[in-house]
Amino acid sequence: MWPDRRLIDLFKTEFPIVLAPMAGVMDAELVIAAAQGGALGSLPCAMLSAEKAREQVGLIRQRVKAPVNMNFFCHTPVDLTPEAEARWKQRLAGYYREHGLDPAAPISAANRAPFDAAFCEVVEELKPDVVSFHFGLPEQELLKRVKAAGSLVISSATTVKEAVWLERHGADAVIAQGAEAGGHRGMFLTDKIAEQPGTFALVPQVADAVKVPVIAAGGIADGRGIAAAFALGASGVQIGSAYLRCPESKVSAAGRAALAEGRDDSTVITNVMTGRPARGVQNRLMREAGPISPDAPPFPHAATALGPLKAAAEKQGRVDFTNLWAGQAIALGRELPAAELTRDLAKSALARMKALAG
Incomplete structure (x- = not known):
């Protein structure tokens, strides 16, 4: 058939x-x-x-x-240079302060x-x-x-x-x-x-x-x-x-809520989540730091410093720093x-x- x-x-x-x-x-x-x-x-x-x-x-x-x-x-x-890491952490510093996080605390490297x-x-x-x-x-x-x-x-x-x-x-x-x-x-x-x-x-x-x-x-x-x-x-x-x-x-429940509210204009192509262009549901970080930023370190290193922010926001039921990848037919x-x-x-x-x- x-x-x-x-x-x-x-x-x-x-x-x-x-x-x-x-x-x-x-x-x-x-x-x-x-x-x-x-x-x-x-x-x-x-x-x-x-x-x-x-x-x-x-x-x-x-x-x-x-x-x-x-x-x-x-x-x-691609290796993460100290300069690129410092620039990215500086860009995220305000978010760390807002969530009471220590930017100097050890973070597990993004695994991709x-x-x-x-x-x-x-x-x-x-x-x-x-x-x-x-x-x-x-x-x-x-x-x-x-x-x-x-x-x-x-x-x-x-x-x-x-x-x-x-x-x-x-x-x-x-x-x-x-x-x-x-x-x-x-x-x-x-x-x-x-x-x-x-x-x-x-x-x-x-x-x-x-x-x-x-x-x-x-x-x-x-x-x-x-x-x-x-x-x-x-x-x-x-x-x-x-x-x-x-x-x-x-x-997650917060992610499902964001998907359920999705429209044809809800997604953007961004590099701020991982360092490589990807389409996902627009969140706070994409709006305020991107969607494309020269400060984002190369793939997949941008995701490393976002880990603590993602966890903190998700505990509050928000996807401000979550890479919720989805296409334009999300609705x-x-x-x-x-x-x-x-x-x-x-x-x-x-x-x-x-x-x-x-």
């Missing part, structure tokens, strides 16, 4: 829907529920230890006999590690059906090992040039991430945020430029969006924000169990495509 079955056949899923990996707000529970509904469940591993990743994949496989995707970052780490040999060993051990990457692809030797383990490889592109690069370097499918998408920009061949095309412009151009299946991402949260993605040449979609209000997500999210939401998304998309076909 789907007009393009390439992604379904590639991933061996019921529906051509990929649950977006959303580090920090989800774990195995949401992966399991989305997979039970027929989607490809994605486990975000960038903030997990190797041991925790093993545990999470084990839980998923105990509960559901479905393909699993392990997701990793593959950025090039790139894919490395140690995690490659975990992939070789667990043999996930799919391994997805953000910020390009890992070095060629590691990529060869991932493929030798039998895993399919996918990654995000924010431009046609990046999509062609990914195909040329071994990606089995490409995620076309439009500017509307929540979370970190997957850009790796450019840092020009203002030039990133939207999903409607990006998907057909990527579909024309590569032979591998294209997965549309950004602004897709209901059947209309899925049908539109297929009309533009996509073989499937990646959806994240629509799942944030599912009971299986780990979004279309619903409070449904993830399995039910997945089936409803597929059903409404097929109905819409059938109606359009006459």
